[in-house]
Amino acid sequence: MVGGALWIVSTVLHATRPLGCVADECAVRPMRASSAAEGILTLAALILFTVTAVALVVLVRRAGRFGKAGRAGGVLGILGISTLVVASLVQALLYEGDFPLMPHFVIPGIGALVIGLVLLGVSVLRSGVLPRWASIALLLGMAAMAGFNEQTHAAWLGLPFGLAWMAVGYALWTSRVETAADAAHARGSTRRALGAAAAHHGPRPTPQDRA
Numbered sequence: 001m002v003g004g005a006l007w008i009v010s011t012v013l014h015a016t017r018p019l020g021c022v023a024d025e026c027a028v029r030p031m032r033a034s035s036a037a038e039g040i041l042t043l044a045a046l047i048l049f050t051v052t053a054v055a056l057v058v059l060v061r062r063a064g065r066f067g068k069a070g071r072a073g074g075v076l077g078i079l080g081i082s083t084l085v086v087a088s089l090v091q092a093l094l095y096e097g098d099f100p101l102m103p104h105f106v107i108p109g110i111g112a113l114v115i116g117l118v119l120l121g122v123s124v125l126r127s128g129v130l131p132r133w134a135s136i137a138l139l140l141g142m143a144a145m146a147g148f149n150e151q152t153h154a155a156w157l158g159l160p161f162g163l164a165w166m167a168v169g170y171a172l173w174t175s176r177v178e179t180a181a182d183a184a185h186a187r188g189s190t191r192r193a194l195g196a197a198a199a200h201h202g203p204r205p206t207p208q209d210r211a
Contacts, residue, residue: 003048004166010041011158020151039092065127073119080113118142134171
């Protein structure tokens, strides 16, 4: 959930900046730059997305529904996130938010990430490791990123992506809470059953009682 929230904050900060340029427009208008804060937020969000994605992969593999699509999605997702993380680090640390070659990293990085996460999302949906609504939210968030462009109004399409990861994080968190509650309930039921059985049969007679 935290990763999704950080991504949303970064998206809002970036999308509210003056419009940038695409292709020939850059001859008369500068590109939309990013601040160091936006780069740090994006980087932190991507790291948390990676952790969540790894958790999903583990769950899907345990369910035995990973398959070729899941493996391909995992590889593409790792390549996409790695590209974006490296580009974000370079932009934030070396270029003060104005890395001129950023589009050459963002476009293929987001492309690989979107395709990879769509494939992973399909595997998650088929496996049933997440509630159906969370799996569908993940797929919709990935689909929205297909039209994402940080230089135009399409930068707002990053919001569904962040919301999707918040939904996935919430689903994982609630499932852990429910699992822990079920385990505690089961332990309590076992103790009560043992106590009831002991009370029903009464204390075992001692050798002195038998005499």
